[in-house]
Amino acid sequence: MKAIASSFFGRLFGAATVIKVNNVGISIDLDRGSDQRLNIIQWTALIEPPRFSLGFLGQIIAFKTADNEYCFSMLAYNTPRQQQGDCERFWVEANIERVNKLLTTINKITTHRYLRQSTIEQIQRAVKPECKRWFSWLNAKKLSRLNRLSQLSELGLSLTEKLQLLSTYQQWSEQGIAECRERYINQQLQTYKTFFDQVESNPLTLNQRRACIIDNDNNLLLAGAGTGKTSVMVGRAGYLLNSSQAQSHEILLLAYGRQAAEEMDERIKNKLSTPKVKASTFHSLGLNIIAQVEGKQPKLSIFAQNEQAKIQWIVTYFEKLITEQATYRALIVEYFSLAHQSNPIYNGDTLEQSEFDFKSNQVKALGKKLANLVGLYKAACAGSNSANSLASTVNNNGITAQIIANSTDATQNSKVLALSFALLNPILIAYQHQLTAHDEIDFEDMINNALTYVQTGQFQSPWRYIMVDEFQDISAPRARLVKALRDNNQDCSVFAVGDDWQAIYRFSGADINLTTNFADYFGATTQSVLDVTFRFNNHIGQVATDFISKNPAQIKKTIHSLKQVNEPAVSLLNRSHGPLQASKKMMVAEMANGAIDEVLTAISVKVAKEETKPVTVYLLARFWFLLPDNTALKTLNNQYPALTISCQSFHASKGKEADYVIVIGLKKGAYGFPAEKTAPVPLETLTEVLLAPKETFAHAEERRLFYVALTRAKDKVYIIADMNAASPFVNELVDEHSTGNSIEFNELERIVIDGN
Numbered sequence: 015m016k017a018i019a020s021s022f023f024g025r026l027f028g029a030a031t032v033i034k035v036n037n038v039g040i041s042i043d044l045d046r047g048s049d050q051r052l053n054i055i056q057w058t059a060l061i062e063p064p065r066f067s068l069g070f071l072g073q074i075i076a077f078k079t080a081d082n083e084y085c086f087s088m089l090a091y092n093t094p095r096q097q098q099g100d101c102e103r104f105w106v107e108a109n110i111e112r113v114n115k116l117l118t119t120i121n122k123i124t125t126h127r128y129l130r131q132s133t134i135e136q137i138q139r140a141v142k143p144e145c146k147r148w149f150s151w152l153n154a155k156k157l158s159r160l161n162r163l164s165q166l167s168e169l170g171l172s173l174t175e176k177l178q179l180l181s182t183y184q185q186w187s188e189q190g191i192a193e194c195r196e197r198y199i200n201q202q203l204q205t206y207k208t209f210f211d212q213v214e215s216n217p218l219t220l221n222q223r224r225a226c227i228i229d230n231d232n233n234l235l236l237a238g239a240g241t242g243k244t245s246v247m248v249g250r251a252g253y254l255l256n257s258s259q260a261q262s263h264e265i266l267l268l269a270y271g272r273q274a275a276e277e278m279d280e281r282i283k284n285k286l287s288t289p290k291v292k293a294s295t296f297h298s299l300g301l302n303i304i305a306q307v308e309g310k311q312p313k314l315s316i317f318a319q320n321e322q323a324k325i326q327w328i329v330t331y332f333e334k335l336i337t338e339q340a341t342y343r344a345l346i347v348e349y350f351s352l353a354h355q356s357n358p359i360y361n362g363d364t365l366e367q368s369e370f371d372f373k374s375n376q377v378k379a380l381g382k383k384l385a386n387l388v389g390l391y392k393a394a395c396a397g398s399n400s401a402n403s404l405a406s407t408v409n410n411n412g413i414t415a416q417i418i419a420n421s422t423d424a425t426q427n428s429k430v431l432a433l434s435f436a437l438l439n440p441i442l443i444a445y446q447h448q449l450t451a452h453d454e455i456d457f458e459d460m461i462n463n464a465l466t467y468v469q470t471g472q473f474q475s476p477w478r479y480i481m482v483d484e485f486q487d488i489s490a491p492r493a494r495l496v497k498a499l500r501d502n503n504q505d506c507s508v509f510a511v512g513d514d515w516q517a518i519y520r521f522s523g524a525d526i527n528l529t530t531n532f533a534d535y536f537g538a539t540t541q542s543v544l545d546v547t548f549r550f551n552n553h554i555g556q557v558a559t560d561f562i563s564k565n566p567a568q569i570k571k572t573i574h575s576l577k578q579v580n581e582p583a584v585s586l587l588n589r590s591h592g593p594l595q596a597s598k599k600m601m602v603a604e605m606a607n608g609a610i611d612e613v614l615t616a617i618s619v620k621v622a623k624e625e626t627k628p629v630t631v632y633l634l635a636r637f638w639f640l641l642p643d644n645t646a647l648k649t650l651n652n653q654y655p656a657l658t659i660s661c662q663s664f665h666a667s668k669g670k671e672a673d674y675v676i677v678i679g680l681k682k683g684a685y686g687f688p689a690e691k692t693a694p695v696p697l698e699t700l701t702e703v704l705l706a707p708k709e710t711f712a713h714a715e716e717r718r719l720f721y722v723a724l725t726r727a728k729d730k731v732y733i734i735a736d737m738n739a740a741s742p743f744v745n746e747l748v749d750e751h752s753t754g755n756s757i758e759f760n761e762l763e764r765i766v767i768d769g770n
């Protein structure tokens with residue numbers, strides 16, 4: 015123990031102080047002989063080594079802890095300089111241990127895990143006080159002296175190097191972070207090479223592998239059609255398990271619909287040989303959360319299971335309101351007057367209640383439209399209140415007022431919206447009352463109630479990895495649920511896979527902005543891309559990409575096709591729709607005029623020459639009723655035994671693929687393509703307000719729907735249209751591709767003849 019005595023003045027003024035230092039800390043005897051003694055202050059408690067300075071009455075020593083500052087003066091003039099050196103040495107030896115531990119931990123984190131933004135922030139929070147501690151008193155001269163003192167830690171670094179590292183972490187540059195992440199990715203690529211080679215039927219591509227490994231707090235994988243998104247979902251789940259980053263119960267896999275969830279389960283079972291990771295739909299997730307919090311399975315209303323039953327109940331209640339309430343009848347008349355005013359064909363006629371036909375088809379259609387709005391309204395309430403108190407919200411006009419206020423053109427729309435809400439509110443209250451009276455929940459409640467339980471902390475999320483497929487079709491309530499679950503578990507990351515070019519569900523509540531502005535909603539995000547399609551060839555890719563890219567709001571992407579062909583892969587056939595023989599009037603137009611037969615014959619001929627494996631054909635249309643019915647389809651399958659033909663609406667075909675695709679129903683006008691909205695104006699305004707913000711580019715969603723249809727084909731797309739009344743989209747294809755060799759026009763005959 016070394017002692018620093020008082021100076022002559024110290025002793026003279028009765029402030030005799032003896033300061034003792036050893037490798038543990040520093041202690042002060044304020045008055046020799048008395049018991050006034052400052053207990054030993056450990057070196058680790060000192061923010062920096064004591065500072066020595068020379069005053070008129072002797073040496074001064076000053077030091078600080080987190081809570082106190084100490085200063086003792088009138089110490090012996092001859093306090094050897096070496097004492098200062100000893101203090102610094104003791105302090106460094108005691109405090110470098112913490113730096114060693116910190117650097118070792120950081121090193122472990124950065125080599126064992128992908129560096130997340132939240133981890134960077136944690137590291138910087140931990141490094142900041144150390145930097146302050148060390149750099150406030152160190153200078154180059156001291157450093158070179160102290161370097162000799164500091165033992166090399168397990169990192170094998172000198173003191174200077176350690177402190178440099180601290181400083182680097184404190185001001186971590188974008189480049190430094192990127193390099194650290196790349197090191198980790200490369201090391202994981204090597205370690206799990208065999209796994210990535212074998213997890214799917216084909217070895218995963220480099221981008222697919224990287225998408226499995228990258229694990230920021232939020233991750234968005236933007237991928238084109240047929241680029242193997244599902245393979246990444248499976249591969250990533252398997253990689254997390256294999257690398258022991260996650261246990262199966264910590265992974266939440268979310269699929270858009272039940273069929274997609276089942277398909278993913280099947281693939282996981284086959285590829286990962288574990289039944290433990292299970293894909294779930296948002297609704298089954300909601301049910302699961304509610305059941306856990308309430309301790310029992312919630313009772314599902316028939317409304318949740320049967321959309322028709324729900325519509326029927328609402329329409330019946332709507333008719334009851336008309337019969338029983340004069341005020342409601344007045345509202346309906348006002349509604350149709352408004353609709354007439356905004357529709358030129360009615361010349362602004364006003365309507366009289368006494369002459370109004372409340373049993374007309376128009377009124378029935380209004381009832382159905384209101385039924386649709388019930389779900390949209392409840393979805394808009396998600397997160398703002400529990401669904402059980404929805405009725406009171408409606409009564410208080412809370413959400414309603416907010417929705418009206420939020421609408422883009424509040425003043426112009428407020429009258430229309432107020433009227434629409436006046437029509438909707440009594441139905442909403444009765445509908446919700448019906449559910450609560452039976453202690454049941456519907457589809458929207460599954461998400462809304464679960465969200466409330468997560469947000470209020472009644473549900474503790476076990477999931478550390480949330481993976482969402484088909485993210486482009488996510489709705490705001492579902493995105494809120496994902497975000498709430500992420501925030502509910504400190505160590506949780508979100509991985510979303512989607513393609514903004516394939517967003518097709520705005521009408522049912524999806525919001526494409528959640529994908530295009532993902533980082534704004536979720537926070538710091540790593541965005542990756544899959545840009546090689548395994549499905550369609552270069553010509554289909556060219557036509558589809560040109561078509562979708564017309565909308566400048568779609569994210570720019572270049573999708574490369576693995577399959578390169580020289581022949582056109584999109585065939586456009588101009589086939590007149592009429593006049594038809596009486597016997598064919600009930601048939602789908604393209605069956606009646608023989609166009610489908612022509613194409614199927616051409617495919618059969620082609621297949622007979624080239625294919626040895628079974629060949630699939632999709633007949634696709636915008637609406638189901640534009641497709642052959644089951645009997646006609648069966649006949650076609652019998653007629654063309656080399657082909658497996660099935661029908662899909664454009665929406666239903668999402669996520670699927672066939673060798674050949676035949677697109678029909680491509681006419682303009684009512685039930686044409688793009689489909690025109692036919693809803694009466696006032697309710698349409700309310701619908702628009704409840705849905706995601708409308709896109710400025712005309713028919714943006716219908717355009718994406720056509721992109722989905724075109725990209726289902728592996729080998730060739732046949733587009734059949736009557737060019738006298740063709741869809742504007744078909745005209746656009748003709749205009750855009752009249753030169754070039756991606757599309758062939760009316761050349762089917764040549765193929766058939768060649769085949770013969």
Ligand SMILES: Nc1ncnc2c1ncn2[C@@H]1O[C@H](COP(=O)(O)OP(=O)(O)OP(=O)(O)O)[C@@H](O)[C@H]1O
Nearest residue numbers: 216217218219238239240241242243244245548669
């Ligand atoms: N690494 C790969 N190598 C070869 N083929 C692959 C690879 N990854 C996926 N595929 C194949 O590519 C096809 C498309 O894959 P998948 O269905 O996962 O695409 P997707 O991106 O989900 O398509 P969509 O967006 O149209 O639904 C499948 O036949 C799949 O087996």
